[in-house]
Amino acid sequence: MTDGIQFSELLDYAEEESERWKQFFNRHPEALDLPLDIAGNVRRLVLHIFAVELYFANAVLGLERVNPEKLPTEPLDELFDIGEQAARKYHEFFAKAKPGDWTELVDLGRVSLKASKRKLVAQALTHSIRQWAQIATFLRQQGLKQEWTHDFLLSKAMQ
DSSP, X not given: OOSSOOHHHHXXXXXXXXXXXXXXXXXXXXXXXXXXXXXXXXXXHHHHHXXXXXXXXXXXXXXXXXXXXXXXXXXXXXXXXXXXXXXXXXXXXXXXXXXXXXXXXXEXXXXXXXXXXXXXXXXXXXXXXXXXXHHHHHHHHTTOOOSSOOOGGGSXXXX
């Protein structure tokens, strides 16, 4: 038995949530363009979630960072494909990472900060969870209740 949750298990939860959100926005496309004080509107906050995931996924793999301004916000499939790309990259890193890789420091450049790959993965995954929670709360306040429970306990992750 390992001590605590594995990042791969948390990623499983994040992927399941993301797929549910994609289905939700397919049923409620109007929700994406609701004004939101965090990023301008829901669509821009969803882009921000996926852009951060992709930024850190590329960082842990040593790939070039993507400019979020060049990422698509529509159609819906292309927007959500950003998160799917990031998830594939995290799975790739998890599969090949050796113990020393997790502690390797990555220079984040534009923010004048270095952090371990382990910390970058933790930041990306917890950032997404926090941002999706903000979207869920906002949309419920707008009368757009989600048809599923967001709790990790009720997800398929870590069965």
